[in-house]
Amino acid sequence: MPPDVLESLNSGDTAWVLAASALVLLMTPGLAFFYGGMSRSKSVLNMMMMSFGTIALVSVLWVLYGYSLAFSGDVGNGLVGNLDKVGLKDTLLTASGTSPELAFVAFQLMFAIITPALISGAIADRVKFGAWMVFVGVWVTLVYFPVAHWVFYFGDTTKTGDGGWLADSVLALDFAGGTAVHINAGMAALAVALVVGKRVGWPKEAMRPHNLPFVLLGAGLLWFGWFGFNAGSALGANGQAAVAFVNTQVATGAAALGWIIVEKIRHGKSTTLGIASGAVAGLVAITPACASVNPLGAIAIGLIAGAVCCVAVGLKYKLGYDDSLDVVGVHAVGGIVGALLIGLFATGTVTGILTPESDGVSGLLLGGGVEQLGRQAVGVVAVGGFSFVATWIIAKIIDVTMGLRIPAEDEVSGIDQAAHAETAYDLGPSTGGGSGALAAALAGGRPGEDAGNKGGKPATKVEAEA
Amino acid sequence: MRLITAIIKPFKLDEVKAALETFGVKGLTISEASGYGRQKGHTEVYRGAEYKVDLVPKLRVEVLVEDEDADDIIDVIVKAARTDKIGDGKVWAVPVDTVVRVRTGETGPEAL
Numbered sequence: 399m400p401p402d403v404l405e406s407l408n409s410g411d412t413a414w415v416l417a418a419s420a421l422v423l424l425m426t427p428g429l430a431f432f433y434g435g436m437s438r439s440k441s442v443l444n445m446m447m448m449s450f451g452t453i454a455l456v457s458v459l460w461v462l463y464g465y466s467l468a469f470s471g472d473v474g475n476g477l478v479g480n481l482d483k484v485g486l487k488d489t490l491l492t493a494s495g496t497s498p499e500l501a502f503v504a505f506q507l508m509f510a511i512i513t514p515a516l517i518s519g520a521i522a523d524r525v526k527f528g529a530w531m532v533f534v535g536v537w538v539t540l541v542y543f544p545v546a547h548w549v550f551y552f553g554d555t556t557k558t559g560d561g562g563w564l565a566d567s568v569l570a571l572d573f574a575g576g577t578a579v580h581i582n583a584g585m586a587a588l589a590v591a592l593v594v595g596k597r598v599g600w601p602k603e604a605m606r607p608h609n610l611p612f613v614l615l616g617a618g619l620l621w622f623g624w625f626g627f628n629a630g631s632a633l634g635a636n637g638q639a640a641v642a643f644v645n646t647q648v649a650t651g652a653a654a655l656g657w658i659i660v661e662k663i664r665h666g667k668s669t670t671l672g673i674a675s676g677a678v679a680g681l682v683a684i685t686p687a688c689a690s691v692n693p694l695g696a697i698a699i700g701l702i703a704g705a706v707c708c709v710a711v712g713l714k715y716k717l718g719y720d721d722s723l724d725v726v727g728v729h730a731v732g733g734i735v736g737a738l739l740i741g742l743f744a745t746g747t748v749t750g751i752l753t754p755e756s757d758g759v760s761g762l763l764l765g766g767g768v769e770q771l772g773r774q775a776v777g778v779v780a781v782g783g784f785s786f787v788a789t790w791i792i793a794k795i796i797d798v799t800m801g802l803r804i805p806a807e808d809e810v811s812g813i814d815q816a817a818h819a820e821t822a823y824d825l826g827p828s829t830g831g832g833s834g835a836l837a838a839a840l841a842g843g844r845p846g847e848d849a850g851n852k853g854g855k856p857a858t859k860v861e862a863e864a
Numbered sequence: 865m866r867l868i869t870a871i872i873k874p875f876k877l878d879e880v881k882a883a884l885e886t887f888g889v890k891g892l893t894i895s896e897a898s899g900y901g902r903q904k905g906h907t908e909v910y911r912g913a914e915y916k917v918d919l920v921p922k923l924r925v926e927v928l929v930e931d932e933d934a935d936d937i938i939d940v941i942v943k944a945a946r947t948d949k950i951g952d953g954k955v956w957a958v959p960v961d962t963v964v965r966v967r968t969g970e971t972g973p974e975a976l
Contacts, residue, residue, distance in 0.1 A: 604915040606908060665909045675911060711911045724911060 399491045408496035411634040415501040418630025421623045422508035426453050426515050428619025432678070433519045435612025436671075436723045438605060440812025441523040442612075442822045448518035451527070452534050453511050459538060460507045461486050467543035469506065469551055476563030478544040479551065495633055505630060506550070513542050513579045519723035520587035521594050524809050527817045529802045533590070533793065541586065541788050542578075545781055549578035570777030571744065571759070571770070573642065574631040576686025576737045577781040584730025585782045587721060589789035594802050596720035598809050605722075610670050617674035621650060624681045628688040637751050642688040646681065649688075649700035653680020656704025664708075672708070675728060679707035682732030687740045689751070690761075695743035703735045730782065737778050741771025865960040865973065866934045870925040871897060871953040872945040877923055883944035887937060889927055890976065897924040903950035922953060928963055928976050 430449035437445040466483035494502035514534045553561030628646045632639035657676025658668035683703030711727035742761045750758025760766030808816035898919040905918035965975040
């Protein structure tokens with residue numbers, strides 16, 4: 399590396415950004431468990447596969463052109479990056495702030511992965527896996543990469559107006575992606591759920607979560623990884639990372655409380671699905687705000703987000719869209735709550751934490767005017783509106799050309815078997831597990847024999863060996 | 865000979881088994897079952913959406929006994945399985961013509 403680059407690197411900052419990147423990656427497998435547990439047992443593999451497929455595909459696209467579209471210069475007006483860094487050209491020997499540029503490339507890649515993965519919760523049980531992969535590729539290209547540029551690209555940090563338009567011209571505050579990730583994914587989820595349509599039997603048929611321990615495991619992994627997401631967004635091991643870390647923790651706790659209190663009042667019981675959902679709603683809401691508010695503000699945002707999202711997940715029954723696992727109710731609504739509440743609860747001490755005089759923008763309730771609230775609203779409307787419209791068009795085109803839905807009979811019998819030739823569970827004798835003797839006799843083969851051995855042929859063999 | 869079939873709450877299995885052993889029953893068969901009686905299942909709530917779960921998990925206990933023991937054994941099972949709450953299950957008995965012990969070929973009461 400050139401001497402001036404070497405000199406600009408800080409090992410503490412670099413270590414934190416790399417570690418945070420790994421934390422953020424873990425959120426997507428965590429999401430797979432969170433969503434997978436909420437799915438039915440006949441479609442849990444497809445749900446988890448959508449997350450893992452997204453990890454694989456976006457990792458490749460990010461290197462090829464995604465990073466360049468999001469973070470290489472600007473084609474004008476802060477709308478999208480240029481193609482100067484296609485194939486990660488000219489990023490191997492450069493610095494981004496106080497870390498190698500590749501550390502920033504890795505960190506932002508994980509955000510590009512989880513955002514489309516979040517959408518998958520809206521379309522449980524019923525979308526062709528191939529169509530999903532095409533959707534992810536097109537969606538990140540036309541929606542996520544540009545929106546990440548709007549929100550996360552600051553250009554020359556010593557001046558404004560040369561980066562993404564929301565970040566650098568409107569000056570909307572979105573520290574870790576309340577708009578670019580959560581409102582974006584949430585509104586995309588609404589659009590794609592509308593295009594794909596309802597599941598067979600929804601909402602009359604009971605479609606309850608098949609494995610709540612999975613949901614709690616997933617929520618726990620998301621919570622853990624979210625420290626990388628939020629505190630890592632400081633891109634340095636500094637005071638901003640620390641305040642983001644603490645805010646993330648307390649907002650999440652408060653939101654989990656908010657959710658289970660509201661459901662206790664409305665339905666008489668506090669549930670594990672409720673506490674897991676509340677935690678995620680809190681994580682979502684504090685994401686844009688974690689470096690703008692103090693921990694008391696974070697508690698307020700968490701409580702509000704938990705309570706509001708708990709009510710918002712009921713909207714789909716009133717409005718009639720099958721957002722299967724509540725991506726809209728948790729991510730869009732939680733993201734909007736968090737992004738707007740910055741306009742109320744931001745405090746100059748925290749927004750200016752890295753400036754020598756610790757003085758930055760404040761929200762309406764803490765000495766600022768309505769100005770920041772207005773900027774936040776612009777960010778919310780711009781990202782939400784663009785995402786909804788663009789996603790609807792993308793999904794419609796894929797639906798008309800290659801078709802999004804699997805046949806109804808495959809959906810009813812289970813997409814895992816139909817789309818992936820697998821089933822998730824092999825537990826009792828009647829499903830092929832346990833001692834295996836009955837199952838082997840029923841399936842006409844012994845466990846471990848190749849799949850070609852179907853039908854009644856080996857029945858005599860089973861008798862002979864039994 | 866008679867076949868006694870008992871549908872019981874799953875968590876009552878250990879007590880039923882212990883009571884039958886104390887009585888002197890030598891063997892039994894358990895299988896998982898689900899169903900409902902007059903209690904008609906229960907309601908579960910997920911993110912505010914209510915689901916009626918009418919098929920409740922139960923265990924089916926089957927015991928082959930001699931005719932003269934049947935009433936006593938039914939009594940033993942009923943006492944052990946009872947919680948006095950709805951959904952405690954049912955016990956019934958039917959006549960059995962033939963029983964063969966597979967290993968030895970013994971038949972009738974010898975095979976029990």
